[in-house]
Amino acid sequence: MSSPEKVFEALSSTARRRILAYLRDRPLHAGAIAERFEMSKPAISKHLAILEGAGLIWRKREGQFVLYGMEEETLAGHLWAFMQEVCPPSRTLRREVQDELGNEDSSTPDHAERSKVSTTLPKGAS
């Protein structure tokens, strides 16, 4: 329902990242979002559709208005998974431990034990 592809694609637009920032604290009507931008309402509507398609926001009709709000789990979940896979962990703690043991050499690479199975990156992608 919410793939990393769609999430990162959605995040690649500054306008869409701004929308997420506006929605962080409270839901807003489409019009209230649009009036914070210079571009046309249809353009904003498309951005909202992309964010919704990525599972990053929800949408609820309220009379003639449409309310949008953050889908709180999705963004943090995907960013966290990605950081886990791609960001090299800081070596500070491990070093401290080794120093305490008087072991300077550290021939074992830092992440030798990391799982080989990717959760956020497909196999044969382009």
Next chain:
Amino acid sequence: MSSPEKVFEALSSTARRRILAYLRDRPLHAGAIAERFEMSKPAISKHLAILEGAGLIWRKREGQFVLYGMEEETLAGHLWAFMQEVCPPSRTLRREVQDELGNEDSSTPDHAERSKVSTTLPKGAS
């Protein structure tokens, strides 16, 4: 030198996210990266240039080869800044405190005191 725009644009491609994952544990030569993909070497070369332009990787010529590696600070720094701005914090701890005080009502919105100044989102962007 490394803007959020460029970083998120760089991350929007699955191929580029895969490259970062390959580089997490050790630097690799351009050819070693290319042979993990189906696409042509020039295509990979372009992806590498985009990642480098975003400040996510470094590049070093070694004889006839070119070595690429992760620029460790950049990715974590930008993702962290973005999460701080956009992800609603979990309310668990605050609730615990309020429950201990016997204060059920919680009329103050959760992030009312959050800074208004954005560090990762420009003002008049489209």
Next chain:
DNA sequence: TCTATAATTAACCTATTAGCTAAAAGGTTA
């Protein structure tokens, strides 16, 4: 210097994205 290998750049093609305006869809109120 000549040849082979690694990588990038150039030129090109196609598909997609992001914006616009105008029209339609959905909903409220008189």
Next chain:
DNA sequence: TAACCTTTTAGCTAATAGGTTAATTATAGA
């Protein structure tokens, strides 16, 4: 129903992204 409002869809254009092959640059080695 009519008039009006909010939002989305349709249709269009211009610009960009992502891939290709061919040519070029940079280095190594006989």
